[in-house]
Amino acid sequence: MMKKKFVLFALTLLLTATSQNAVWAGEILERIRQTGVITAGTRKDATPFAYINEKGEWVGYSIDILEIIRQNVEKELGKPIRLKLVEVTPQNRFNKVKNKEIDIECASSTFTWERDKIIDFSVSYFASGTKIMRKKGSSLGTIDSLAGRRIGVIPNTTNEQAIKIQQPAAIIVPIKNRIEGLEKLKKGEIEAIAGDGIVLQALQLENNNGDRFEVVPEFPYVYEAYACMIPEDESAWRGMVNYSLVKFMEGIISDQPQQVEMYEKWFGEETGVTPYSREAINDYFQGIVDGYEWIPLISY
Structure with a gap:
């Protein structure tokens, strides 16, 4: 009887360890967990997605998207997470992602099959x-x-x-x-x-x-579809990024105040930096969200 209890206890420890390893699987997510930092590449000249404003602050729709990702990662990992922004250019952004110099790139990058050969993409969060x-x-x-x-x-x-x-x-x-x-x-x-x-x-x-x-x-x-770029073969990290983006898009579709306010700040017909139809973006987001499990509103 004692031997059976010991075996059961050992199996429980093994399963627990395996489960934890699965949660933190992947170099990028494990590095973020250890350092408490998400190193994100973005642009300084891509208004309204990522740019430097008159106060010298890094702002934009894509910057807010990165902040949404940071908040979700912080919640999931259960520890403070800081966002470190790094400037990238159209010429160097792919190598920085490919070589894992940055954990993610969000600015105004678009998906192509050729690029997908060397890096991975998140779900799309805008279309132009x-x-x-x-x-x-x-x-x-x-x-x-x-x-x-x-x-x-x-x-x-x-x-x-x-x-x-x-x-x-x-x-x-x-x-x-x-x-x-x-x-x-x-x-x-x-x-x-x-x-x-x-x-x-x-x-x-x-x-x-x-x-x-x-x-x-x-x-x-x-x-073209805008998406964040991440290093290849980092499924746990990509899953967390996608969860954050789909959750945000669900908020737009279902008129959640926080998400709508963020969108309107950049694309509102009257108050936005660059107006873009809510009706058009709702249709676009709906097409993406339909491919995923709906995240309960209580999660907002």
Whole structure:
């Protein structure tokens, strides 16, 4: 009898240890648990997703998304977790994620199958697409109209890929960032800037160029899904990130005040930095949330 009790006790310890190891499985999540820090890559020039405001503060929709993830990780791990922001660029962000220099990247990165070969993506938390910003009165707009015209594009972006594929006859002019692109557009060195429509709209608004420039066409040349990027084969970490994002999107769909207030701060029709239809984003979020178990509202 005594021997049976000992065996049962030993099995219980083994199962408990196995269960705990499963919970903390994965290098990234274990590192976060040990250090109390999430190292997150983001941008300083991608209004309204991630940028530096007039007070020198790092702000944006994607920054708030990272904070939501931090809060959820802190709750799940049962200890204080700090968010450490690191600037990344379109050129270095993939290697930083791939090499695990950062635990996650959230700014305005879009999913592609080619990128998915070297890194993993979270569920999408926004949708936009490639458009152009042109001078008012310009004939540029349709994809056909870009043939033979000088279009400024940041290299190694999906916007560059979209223009090259949709209109191979366009003359691609590399730009370091959107601010440089705007200066080149003002000087006539390029005829348009290609980029994510929502980001180009923010660039237009924050530089008070509504009378000189406009973002076209109405519908993007190519639609794109924004998502966070994380290192490959980190399923426990990706699961925690996805849980945080799906929970947030459920809050938008079900009109939870905290989540709606956050969204409206950046995209509200009257108060947002760059207006974006709640009806459109609700439909988009609903399509994503439908693929997951609904998180009870009591969890908010």
